[in-house]
Amino acid sequence: MSATTSPARPGADRRGVVLAVILGCQLMMTLDASIVTTALPHIQQELGFTDSGLSWIQNSYVLVFGGLLLLGARAGDLFGRRRVFVAGVVVFTLASLLAGVAQTAELLIVARAVQGLASAFAIPATLALLVSSFPAPEERARAIAVYSAVIGAGASVGIIVGGVFTQFWSWRWGLLINVPIGALVVALAPRVLPEGGRQSGRIxxxxxxxxxxxxxxxxxxxxxxxxxxxxxxxxxxxxxxxxxxxxxxxxxxxxxxxxIVPLRLFASVQRSGAYVGRVLIVGAMFSMFYFLSQYLQNVLGLSPLETGFAYIPTTAMFFAMVYVVRFLGARMNKSTLLVASLVLATVGMAWLSRLDATTPYFPQIVLPLLVLGVGQGIAIILFTELGMADVGQSDAGAASGLVNTAHQIGGSIGLAILTVIFASAVGHGTDPDPAVQAEGYAAVFQVSTLFYVGAVVVAVGILVANRRSRRRAALLSAAPSAV
Missing domain, CATH: 4.10.860 (DNA Excision Repair, Uvrb; Chain A)
Known part of the structure; x- marks a missing residue:
């Protein structure tokens, strides 16, 4: 039950601003998971990180973010999503400033952990606010498609932006850029975002x-x-x-x-399948970004800037799929479209797994990236829609938290499994030559292909369940006329 009444939803002329504010926050926090990837060698040299300590620049963010996501979603339900959203962005902006000026390794790790905490509270509110701001089914589907494209493209955009800053200025700007963006979001949010009803009760x-x-x-x-x-x-x-x-x-x-998480959210086969499928495809794609960036630099000898720009085809496909899903979704069953997109992504990853030490970027890498971008771009949009399907306002925060938790845990699981695969392929404690490294990257992409195969199986399960549901609904609607 709501303790307060929701204000009127924004008019059509303001919904573009609402979407921009929500996407600005989402992109800022999604970028942060990958923006330092190409800068890690520079950070290590400047702040004196050990090899093992360097990984905690990423892990401190992921650990706190993943652990607190569902708590952050519940906090938005109880205290007001806009209020929690703004508080999260304020803390994230201040933590970004602290990280950008950090002069010690310890301070940078602490600042990254605080960024993760802030993201855990702000990000679940973004999707819940989007759902409440766009109540009409067609408008909501369009907004979710754009939102999903931002999530899907965030890792590659982060690598591109990080490569530009590292090459021409400093890795610090990859963190400091959040300060003006965060300040703008904080200034606009109270003016354009609906507060949303607060639920009575406690955590x-x-x-x-x-x-x-x-x-x-x-x-x-x-x-x-x-x-x-x-x-x-x-x-x-x-x-x-x-x-x-x-x-x-x-x-x-x-x-x-x-x-904190109503178990009724898992009663729907399509929602549960969407969470599992998201874990699998994010695990595959996040790890592809991580390992392919190393392949491009360590084996092909590309610079951080060149590596960043190598991901432009994939990023472009992610955003282009917003319009493709709108076009195809109106003309074919979305469950069928989901299966087709995942099959396409499976083909792209299998194609990429054929690389070796002499594989040129064009065409043997860029073409698989384009195929992956199309397949993953469609799938991430549809899995987001399915994860929020038929969710009431009272459960929007919890459902959003589950969608984002699946996303975060998927990246962690995929990277952990595939890092072990890579180490096994190249040998522990060795300094492999480029040919051996290339074999390790190929092995990683082969296992990533299996992740997509698993996602195809999940999508087929969703398709079968939806067809059975439609048949039951048709039988029930026909029953009175037969009497």
Missing amino acids: DVPGALTITLGMSALVYGLVEAAEAGWSSPFTIVPLVAAVVLVVAFVLVERRAAQP
Whole structure:
């Protein structure tokens, strides 16, 4: 139940501004996960990071972000999504400033962790605000498509922007650029975004505690798996703890009067499938960005700037698919379109896995990237729609949190698994030559192809479930006329 009444939704003339504010926040925080990727060698040299410590520039952000996402979504439901959104952007902007001027490795890691905390509260509110701002089905589908394209393209755009700043100015500008963007979002948000109804009640403390610790343990265990291996106690203990805590969370939520995540959200096959499918395709694509950028620099000898621009074809396809989904979605079943897009992405990743030390960027890499961009671009839009399908206003925050949690956990799982695959292929403790490295990258992309195969299976399951649902609905509607 809402404790307050929602204000009138923005008029058509202001919805473009509403969408721009929401997308500005989403892009800023999505970029931050990858914008330092091409700058890591420069950061290591300037701040004196060790090889193992360097990974925590990314991991501190991911660990806090992934652990607190569902708590952040619930906070938006209780305290007002616009209020939580603005608070998250303010903290993120200040943390970006701190990270950009950090003079020690420790301070940079702390600032990145605070960025992750702020993102965990702001990002679930973005999708929930978008849903409430665009109530008409066609407008909402269009807005979600653009939103999904921004999420999908964020990693590649981050690499491009990071490469430009690192090459011509300093890696610090990749973080400091958030300050003016964040200030603009904070200035506009109270004027254009609806506050949304606040639910009465309080935070489900046992549920919040078990899921936050469970997600944190899962992300930490996956991070350690990438560094220490799957047999290390630093990997096994947190992963076992994560399983225990997630089971405890489900038991708590079944009895909670006001659960942090209503389990009814998983009753829909298409929503549950959308969460699982998102984990798989984000795991494959996020890892592709990570490993292909290393291949382009370490094997083909491209500069950070050239590496960034190598992703332009994929980025362009992500944004172009907004219009393709609108066109095709009006002419064919969206579940069928989802299956077709994932098959296309599978073909693109399998094609990319054929690279070796002598593979030129054009055409043997750019063409698979174009195919991947089309397939992934369509799939990420449709999985976002399915993840929010038939969700009421009271559950919009929780559903948004689940969509973003699946996205974040997918990247962590994929990177952890594929880092182990790469290390096994090239040998631990060695300094492989480019040919051996190329074999490792090919092995990574072969396993990534299997991720997409799994996503195809999930999408077929959604397609079958939807057809059965439509048949049941047709039988029920025909039953009265037969009497």
